[in-house]
Amino acid sequence: MxxxxxxxxxxxxxxxxxxxxxxxxxxxxxxxxxxxxxxxxxxxxxxxxxxxxxxxxxxxxxxxxxxxxxxxxxxxxxxxxxxxxxxxxxxxxxxxxxxxxxxxxxxxxxxxxxxxxxxxxxxxxxxxxxxxxxxxxxxxxxxxxxxxxxxxxxxxxxxxxxxxxxxxxxxKGALWLEARASGVTAHGSTPHLGDNALYKLARAVTRLESLTFPVAPHPVMGAPTLNTATFQAGLNPNSVPDQARATVDVRTVAGQEHAEVIAELTRRTGPDISYTTLLDLPxxxxxxxxxxxxxxxxxxxxxxxxxxxxxxxxxxxxxxxxxxxxxxxxxxxxxxxxxxxxxxxxxxxxxxxxxxxxxxxxxxxxxxxxxx
CATH class of the missing domain: 3.40.630.10 (Zn peptidases)
Incomplete structure (x- = not known):
């Protein structure tokens, strides 16, 4: 054997x-x-x-x-x-x-x-x-x-x-999301003619730093966590970025619904930010x-x-x-x-x-x- x-x-x-x-x-x-x-x-x-x-x-x-x-x-x-x-x-x-x-x-x-x-x-x-x-x-x-x-x-x-x-x-569960903001590109010397997607997303993910989910901590798993892991925007120094993306890693606890997690993030970051699911494991x-x-x-x-x-x-x-x-x-x-x-x-x-x-x-x- x-x-x-x-x-x-x-x-x-x-x-x-x-x-x-x-x-x-x-x-x-x-x-x-x-x-x-x-x-x-x-x-x-x-x-x-x-x-x-x-x-x-x-x-x-x-x-x-x-x-x-x-x-x-x-x-x-x-x-x-x-x-x-x-x-x-x-x-x-x-x-x-x-x-x-x-x-x-x-x-x-x-x-x-x-x-x-x-x-x-x-x-x-x-x-x-x-x-x-x-x-x-x-x-x-x-x-x-x-x-x-x-x-x-x-x-x-x-x-x-x-x-x-x-x-x-x-x-814990793992919910990985891509947060995205869109804007309008323009020459870097005339930023007032564009709509900077980087600023939109930066303001949004900053609001996520203090987010507390409205669920009680699990007696063994503890509380859910959130980490903003990556941030990407723009193609070159002299253009206003019209796209910005960040990844968000949420670790959820038993009894927490992932659909409600996305809804809570959307409420916190506002209508200018959209979310795409990268990984959804309960x-x-x-x-x-x-x-x-x-x-x-x-x-x-x-x-x-x-x-x-x-x-x-x-x-x-x-x-x-x-x-x-x-x-x-x-x-x-x-x-x-x-x-x-x-x-x-x-x-x-x-x-x-x-x-x-x-x-x-x-x-x-x-x-x-x-x-x-």
Whole structure:
């Protein structure tokens, strides 16, 4: 049977920085097929696909779903102490881009799924793995699965994003907008003959700095946030700019409607500013007293030895923003072996101990739900 650490190293050695996720599926797909899973790949671009593996049963209980992404972010300009595509091991640390975010998590759920399938047919429910492409660029791979997974029966969803094997009950939503102002161009020496779009937009985004959304802070997620990230206007120094654009990043909390967020921004900035949606991923939250969540908490406590499970929410978004509503607003947790503070960082690594520990966690979750 494939060793999970070796499988993680094989995945890390693949350069899937916003490309070539199919190479990862060429490794993972045959492992799952040999274990008895039905495997399908759905490409949104050539060589860039998401894999769905089904271990089916005829029972009425919907299958458990485990998910992770195999794409990674760029390396950055800073030099790495270890080759980011070698999968070097130094003590308890497995180094490389994607080691924590989140190839270790993907390797662990595949290893656990293959191990569970080797124990015989499930008596209670089946198992589904969803391994996505292009999560880092707005969950594009998961969104491409909307047709394939539409109206699929599903039990709970576990996302193996980096949490150091602690339980995270959800994450904020991400609403990225482009704000635009229009004006009239003129020669820079006669600005009174034009209508400067830059000034319009600058005044508008300044008003956003003090914006407080009319929603109560979430007890775990806290308050929503807003960041104006980029600003562009004009083509040359000696012309009045007739177009100006800025990007706005709003992180929303459970219970907050994105349509109302856009309406609130429009009220604050006025009729001269228009908004175009660049990314719309809703918040995800599952209450800690959910029956399945309590069961998973017990498993994690037993395996890790940690008896304290304070409800937590992630600041980053995950594919759950797409998959959870697509699968019917199922109970959702985030729990994976990676170090969350090392996601996207230079010299990224993952604890070998945590990787092995996560396999045990996933195997026990699978057994409990599927009836093994």
């Amino acid at each position: 494939t060793d999970v650490v070796d499988l993680t190293r094989r995945l890390v050695r693949l350069n899937t920085v916003d490309r070539d996720e199919g190479h990862a599926h060429d490794i993972l797909g045959p492992l799952l097929e040999e274990a008895g899973f039905t495997v399908r790949t759905f490409e949104h671009l050539p060589g860039r696909g998401s894999l769905v593996a089904e271990w089916a049963t005829d029972t009425e209980v919907a299958p458990l779903c485990l998910s992770g992404h195999v794409d990674t972010v760029p390396l950055g300009a800073q030099s790495w102490q270890h080759d980011p595509f070698a999968g070097d091991i130094d003590g308890d640390r497995l180094h490389g881009r994607g080691a924590s975010d989140m190839k270790a998590g993907v390797a662990a759920i595949v290893r656990a799924a293959v191990g569970a399938a080797g124990e015989g047919r499930p008596r209670r429910a089946g198992l589904r793995l969803v391994l996505t492409a292009a999560e880092e660029t707005g969950a594009l791979g998961a969104r491409h699965l909307r047709t394939a997974l539409h109206r699929c029966r599903s039990g709970p969803l576990l996302i193996a994003e980096p949490t150091a094997n602690t339980i995270v009950h959800g994450h 918040p995800v939250w599952t209450e800690p007293d959910d029956e399945w969540v309590r069961g998973v908490s017990g498993v994690v406590s037993d395996v890790t030895g940690s008896r304290t499970h304070r409800p937590q929410a992630a600041t980053f978004f995950t594919d759950a923003a797409v998959l959870t509503p697509l699968l019917g607003s199922v109970p959702t947790l985030i729990c994976g072996p990676g170090q969350p503070e090392l996601a996207h960082a230079t010299d990224e690594w993952c604890s070998v101990t945590k990787i092995q520990e996560s396999v045990t966690i996933y195997e026990r979750i699978i057994r409990a739900w599927c009836g093994l």
